[in-house]
Amino acid sequence: NLSGKTAIVTGSNSGIGLGVAIELAKQGANIVLNSFTDRAEDHALAERIGAEHGVRARYIKADMSVGEDCRALVHAAGGCDILVNNAGIQHVAPVDEFPVEKWNAILAINLSSAFHTTAAALPGMRERGWGRIVNIASAHGLTASPFKSAYIAAKHGVVGLTKTVALETAGQGITCNAICPGYVLTPLIESQIPDQMKVHNMDRETVIREVMLLRQPSRQFATVEEIGGTTAFLCSAAAAQITGTTISVDGGWTAL
Ligand code: NAD
Structure with missing residues (x-):
C-alpha cells in the first residue's frame, strides 16, 4: 500500500504514463500528472483520478525537453517518494538522414529529463530514507532495430543511468530500476x-x-495496466532489494 506517498509520473496525460498513474493511485499514492500542455482537460484528468481513487491528484505542466522545467516539476510537487520517468517521443529515419533537431529532442525528452528529475528528487528521498525511481525504458534499451538511432541511444542511456543511480543510492532505502516494455x-x-x-x-x-x-x-x-502493475510491484516491499536492473515486459522479444 502506497498511501501517504507522492508519485510524479512524467508524460502522463495519455498512454503508459496515465496507466501507471492510475495503478499507483489504486495503491493509494497521491499523484502528480505531467505533460507539456496546460489544457482544462489535463487538470480534469487529475481531478477524476483523485476522485475515483480517493487520493490527492494534481496536474503540473512542465516541458521535459527543458532541463530547468524537469527540475521545476519536482520542486513544484514539493518533492516525491516515487518518480516515474516516462515521457518519451520517437522519430524514425536512417542515421545519416536523421534530423538534428529530432535527435536533440529525443535525447532531451527520453534521456536527459530523467537525469534532471532524478537529481531534483534524490535529496528529499534521502531525507525521508525511502524512494522509488522507475524509468520507463524499452526493449530498445536492450536491443536495436534500424532507423531508430536516437530512440535506441537514449533508451540504452536510460538503462545506464538506472544502474548508476542504483549504485549511488544503494543501502539508502531508495531503489532505481528500468521497465523495458515491448509493444504496448x-x-x-x-x-x-x-x-x-x-x-x-x-x-x-x-x-x-x-x-x-x-x-x-x-x-x-502488453497493456498499460501491466506496465502500471510492474511499476507498483517495484514500489512494493517485496522489491526492496531489486535495484539497478531492468524488467522486460515484452512477450519474449529480448529472449529471441
Ligand atoms: P504516448 O505518446 O501515449 O505518451 C507519451 C507521453 O509523454 C504523453 O503523455 C506526452 O504528452 C508526453 N510528452 C511528450 N513530450 C513531452 C514533453 N516534451 N514534456 C512532457 N511530456 C511529454 O506514448 P507511450 O507509448 O505511452 O510512451 C510512454 C513511454 O513508454 C515512452 O518513454 C516510450 O518510449 C515508452 N515505450 C512505449 C512503448 C509502446 O509500445 N507504446 C514501448 C516501449 C516503451
Whole structure:
C-alpha cells in the first residue's frame, strides 16, 4: 500500500504514463500528472483520478525537453517518494538522414529529463530514507532495430543511468530500476492499426500478428495496466532489494 506517498509520473496525460498513474493511485499514492500542455482537460484528468481513487491528484505542466522545467516539476510537487520517468517521443529515419533537431529532442525528452528529475528528487528521498525511481525504458534499451538511432541511444542511456543511480543510492532505502516494455497497446499504437490494415490489406488480427507484433513472440500487446502493475510491484516491499536492473515486459522479444 502506497498511501501517504507522492508519485510524479512524467508524460502522463495519455498512454503508459496515465496507466501507471492510475495503478499507483489504486495503491493509494497521491499523484502528480505531467505533460507539456496546460489544457482544462489535463487538470480534469487529475481531478477524476483523485476522485475515483480517493487520493490527492494534481496536474503540473512542465516541458521535459527543458532541463530547468524537469527540475521545476519536482520542486513544484514539493518533492516525491516515487518518480516515474516516462515521457518519451520517437522519430524514425536512417542515421545519416536523421534530423538534428529530432535527435536533440529525443535525447532531451527520453534521456536527459530523467537525469534532471532524478537529481531534483534524490535529496528529499534521502531525507525521508525511502524512494522509488522507475524509468520507463524499452526493449530498445536492450536491443536495436534500424532507423531508430536516437530512440535506441537514449533508451540504452536510460538503462545506464538506472544502474548508476542504483549504485549511488544503494543501502539508502531508495531503489532505481528500468521497465523495458515491448509493444504496448496505447492510443497512439491503436490509431496506427487502421492504416496498417489498409497498407497490408489485412484484417485487424492478422496485421497485429503478422506485421506489428512480428518481433514479439507472444504476438500479444502488453497493456498499460501491466506496465502500471510492474511499476507498483517495484514500489512494493517485496522489491526492496531489486535495484539497478531492468524488467522486460515484452512477450519474449529480448529472449529471441
Ligand atoms: P504516448 O505518446 O501515449 O505518451 C507519451 C507521453 O509523454 C504523453 O503523455 C506526452 O504528452 C508526453 N510528452 C511528450 N513530450 C513531452 C514533453 N516534451 N514534456 C512532457 N511530456 C511529454 O506514448 P507511450 O507509448 O505511452 O510512451 C510512454 C513511454 O513508454 C515512452 O518513454 C516510450 O518510449 C515508452 N515505450 C512505449 C512503448 C509502446 O509500445 N507504446 C514501448 C516501449 C516503451
